[in-house]
Amino acid sequence: MDVDKKDSIASDSSDQVVNPWEVSAKDGGKIDYDKLIDQFGCQRLDASLIDRVQRLTSRQPHVFLRRGVFFAHRDFNEVLDAYERGDKFYLYTGRGPSSEALHLGHLIPFMFTKYLQEAFKVPLVIQLTDDEKCMWKNLSVEESQRLARENAKDIIACGFDVTKTFIFSDFDYVGGAFYKNMVKVAKCVTLNKAMGIFGFSGEDHIGKLSFPPVQACLSVPAVPSFPSSFPHLFPGKDKLRCLIPCAIDQDPYFRMTRDVAPRLGYSKPALIESSFFPALQAKNGKMSASDPNSAIYVTDTAKEIKNKINRYAFSGGQDSIEKHREIGANLEVDIPVKYLSFFLDDDTELEHIKKEYGEGRMLTGEVKKRLTEVLTEMVERHRMARAAVTDEMVDAFMAVRPLPSMFE
Amino acid sequence: MDVDKKDSIASDSSDQVVNPWEVSAKDGGKIDYDKLIDQFGCQRLDASLIDRVQRLTSRQPHVFLRRGVFFAHRDFNEVLDAYERGDKFYLYTGRGPSSEALHLGHLIPFMFTKYLQEAFKVPLVIQLTDDEKCMWKNLSVEESQRLARENAKDIIACGFDVTKTFIFSDFDYVGGAFYKNMVKVAKCVTLNKAMGIFGFSGEDHIGKLSFPPVQACLSVPAVPSFPSSFPHLFPGKDKLRCLIPCAIDQDPYFRMTRDVAPRLGYSKPALIESSFFPALQAKNGKMSASDPNSAIYVTDTAKEIKNKINRYAFSGGQDSIEKHREIGANLEVDIPVKYLSFFLDDDTELEHIKKEYGEGRMLTGEVKKRLTEVLTEMVERHRMARAAVTDEMVDAFMAVRPLPSMFE
Numbered sequence: 001m002d003v004d005k006k007d008s009i010a011s012d013s014s015d016q017v018v019n020p021w022e023v024s025a026k027d028g029g030k031i032d033y034d035k036l037i038d039q040f041g042c043q044r045l046d047a048s049l050i051d052r053v054q055r056l057t058s059r060q061p062h063v064f065l066r067r068g069v070f071f072a073h074r075d076f077n078e079v080l081d082a083y084e085r086g087d088k089f090y091l092y093t094g095r096g097p098s099s100e101a102l103h104l105g106h107l108i109p110f111m112f113t114k115y116l117q118e119a120f121k122v123p124l125v126i127q128l129t130d131d132e133k134c135m136w137k138n139l140s141v142e143e144s145q146r147l148a149r150e151n152a153k154d155i156i157a158c159g160f161d162v163t164k165t166f167i168f169s170d171f172d173y174v175g176g177a178f179y180k181n182m183v184k185v186a187k188c189v190t191l192n193k194a195m196g197i198f199g200f201s202g203e204d205h206i207g208k209l210s211f212p213p214v215q216a217c218l219s220v221p222a223v224p225s226f227p228s229s230f231p232h233l234f235p236g237k238d239k240l241r242c243l244i245p246c247a248i249d250q251d252p253y254f255r256m257t258r259d260v261a262p263r264l265g266y267s268k269p270a271l272i273e274s275s276f277f278p279a280l281q282a283k284n285g286k287m288s289a290s291d292p293n294s295a296i297y298v299t300d301t302a303k304e305i306k307n308k309i310n311r312y313a314f315s316g317g318q319d320s321i322e323k324h325r326e327i328g329a330n331l332e333v334d335i336p337v338k339y340l341s342f343f344l345d346d347d348t349e350l351e352h353i354k355k356e357y358g359e360g361r362m363l364t365g366e367v368k369k370r371l372t373e374v375l376t377e378m379v380e381r382h383r384m385a386r387a388a389v390t391d392e393m394v395d396a397f398m399a400v401r402p403l404p405s406m407f408e
Numbered sequence: 409m410d411v412d413k414k415d416s417i418a419s420d421s422s423d424q425v426v427n428p429w430e431v432s433a434k435d436g437g438k439i440d441y442d443k444l445i446d447q448f449g450c451q452r453l454d455a456s457l458i459d460r461v462q463r464l465t466s467r468q469p470h471v472f473l474r475r476g477v478f479f480a481h482r483d484f485n486e487v488l489d490a491y492e493r494g495d496k497f498y499l500y501t502g503r504g505p506s507s508e509a510l511h512l513g514h515l516i517p518f519m520f521t522k523y524l525q526e527a528f529k530v531p532l533v534i535q536l537t538d539d540e541k542c543m544w545k546n547l548s549v550e551e552s553q554r555l556a557r558e559n560a561k562d563i564i565a566c567g568f569d570v571t572k573t574f575i576f577s578d579f580d581y582v583g584g585a586f587y588k589n590m591v592k593v594a595k596c597v598t599l600n601k602a603m604g605i606f607g608f609s610g611e612d613h614i615g616k617l618s619f620p621p622v623q624a625c626l627s628v629p630a631v632p633s634f635p636s637s638f639p640h641l642f643p644g645k646d647k648l649r650c651l652i653p654c655a656i657d658q659d660p661y662f663r664m665t666r667d668v669a670p671r672l673g674y675s676k677p678a679l680i681e682s683s684f685f686p687a688l689q690a691k692n693g694k695m696s697a698s699d700p701n702s703a704i705y706v707t708d709t710a711k712e713i714k715n716k717i718n719r720y721a722f723s724g725g726q727d728s729i730e731k732h733r734e735i736g737a738n739l740e741v742d743i744p745v746k747y748l749s750f751f752l753d754d755d756t757e758l759e760h761i762k763k764e765y766g767e768g769r770m771l772t773g774e775v776k777k778r779l780t781e782v783l784t785e786m787v788e789r790h791r792m793a794r795a796a797v798t799d800e801m802v803d804a805f806m807a808v809r810p811l812p813s814m815f816e
Contacts, residue, residue: 134595141588171591173583174587176579183579187546
């Protein structure tokens with residue numbers, strides 16, 4: 001059964017809307033991820049698959065796997081089958097450089113991708129869609145490219161291996177083999193299909209449908225899924241499989257890519273998909289770049305982090321200490337606990353906090369204090385790593401070159 | 409008055425339809441070029457302008473100017489103003505490589521462009537839109553690129569100066585500065601506008617609207633009009649003007665380009681526009697690549713040329729010799745005379761033929777015989793010139809390089 005073939009590609013039922021532009025649940029409630037898996041037709045990343053990752057990589061699975069942050073996939077099992085037989089794959093992720101400062105939600109796919117690169121020892125391509133941001137966000141070409149380089153520094157600061165990683169700006173890299181694949185993909189998609197899927201109106205720029213589109217259209221995000229788009233990396237390896245770590249709202253793009261792939265003689269890219277990192281105030285949905293108080297930024301000071309957590313992080317604790325001691329916190333809606341489940345490595349400590357807090361022995365203030373420590377340390381570590389990233393290092397990651405230790 | 413601003417960009421009245429896909433007049437009659445000038449809002453290329461070309465270039469104007477083949481323009485006078493002040497310009501023309509064999513109609517813009525290059529001593533860029541043909545004609549990338557190189561040989565055989573000419577395939581050249589201009593142009597055009605102008609339906613490929621479009625969309629044909637698209641040719645010369653020789657059915661594309669140009673900080677490209685080279689059988693319209701008997705190909709043998717002219721060239725002569733001697737040929741509909749007016753250089757001989765034939769002293773057979781001689785010689789000359797074009801010469805014309813004697 002080809003689970004990719006669905007008439008409607010975005011999940012847009014009356015209960016919840018999830019597509020690359022909008023994530024919202026009915027009445028501001030929680031996103032139902034089980035339902036999303038059904039709607040999209042992807043597969044649950046279950047315990048047996050996580051065990052298999054542990055076995056194949058001989059290391060503890062990443063916290064994002066253990067805690068179900070990455071919870072869905074397409075064909076990840078096939079990639080592991082091939083890996084077990086000795087076939088490598090490559091990773092592909094990306095970012096639309098629309099702003100200078102990244103928030104913690106932006107880091108999640110990169111932190112996870114770094115883990116996958118280390119654990120599986122595979123090459124990685126990272127696309128910076130400066131062309132798309134230029135088109136959609138009304139940034140100049142020059143400003144889009146400047147932001148791409150600034151964002152590249154944050155990405156590099158996540159710890160990627162320069163001998164296995166190619167970072168590229170579309171404005172720099174589109175052309176040649178990549179452009180040929182763009183045209184091939186575009187040939188496979190009718191305008192009606194594209195407009196229907198992405199809900200374009202006739203007043204949108206033709207560019208939204210046309211060129212840039214990692215987030216916007218179909219061709220550019222699709223193209224890095226095909227190894228022939230990188231002749232300097234994968235010469236003669238047209239059948240190499242690609243694994244894409246991404247948030248689940250990107251699924252519609254890659255479902256289209258997977259439809260097209262076999263028609264062009266390529267393997268379907270596999271996906272490993274995460275839930276959304278919530279805003280400080282909200283119980284669901286994604287962080288918003290437009291409200292700086294909805295997110296912790298990697299540029300925030302320790303004081304700002306403490307202040308944001310104390311003032312804005314939605315608490316599941318009770319209104320009075322008495323009531324809290326009596327019935328405990330509602331962990332389902334508590335943002336500090338949610339954030340700790342993303343970023344507190346220690347499983348034992350997390351379980352302890354959840355138990356104590358959920359049963360009322362620990363107060364919101366204590367949990368927020370622990371979260372402040374965790375995030376301050378993490379942001380400080382990122383800031384130092386980023387400060388050490390030189391322009392020469394950016395040039396090295398972005399150089400069009402073979403990767404020496406690609407398939408070690 | 410900005411004559412470019414028209415609501416409907418293609419001429420699509422009830423009397424005649426002229427756009428990049430269709431050229432037809434009511435009841436199969438002649439295209440009314442005067443009316444087309446009014447409809448499109450371009451300017452007539454009048455005798456005073458032709459005199460001015462003669463004066464500025466110190467040579468007899470090309471037969472296509474003397475005989476009104478190139479009959480309309482946009483801002484050509486401004487280009488000449490600047491030229492007279494000592495400012496150079498550059499030429500831009502192109503071809504969509506959809507077939508191996510070119511017919512005589514295909515050669516006309518190249519013959520004329522070669523004259524302009526020689527007369528004004530200016531650089532020239534020639535775009536081969538293999539991307540567009542791949543998209544629209546369902547050719548593979550590889551076949552489109554093969555045809556582009558084959559067509560480049562025919563183009564080079566027209567006698568262009570390698571020290572002043574850059575020929576490029578979109579599949580090879582799109583990227584970098586060119587791609588940046590593609591995105592800039594695309595940002596300026598709404599989807600509605602593009603669809604309205606070009607009459608796309610929702611079932612067309614997104615690619616028709618998106619990437620390739622010299623003939624298809626707006627960005628790619630627009631981009632070579634801007635000197636910054638060629639940083640290896642025109643560094644720091646962003647205000648250099650561009651002159652585009654083309655058939656008048658291409659006007660809608662470049663009207664859009666002219667609208668966009670000032671918004672991107674570029675000069676509007678000037679145009680010099682030709683009427684259509686008629687099919688052998690027809691009194692009007694363009695040659696059709698789908699009917700090999702409607703056109704003389706540069707690959708036709710002397711025997712094929714003679715046969716096609718004798719069998720298919722529509723004659724304005726009378727049904728009987730007696731009647732012909734009495735009232736003479738109808739030169740208005742006579743294809744041999746029309747073809748001679750394109751390709752017989754000698755003004756005196758052409759006038760002699762028109763007088764003798766029009767007054768019945770010369771018969772259709774004699775005119776066809778003379779035309780056969782002229783075309784056979786021309787095709788033979790082309791064939792020899794093309795045979796002398798080596799792959800190394802193609803590589804030389806297509807190399808991304810500065811042009812040494814560009815602004816001599």
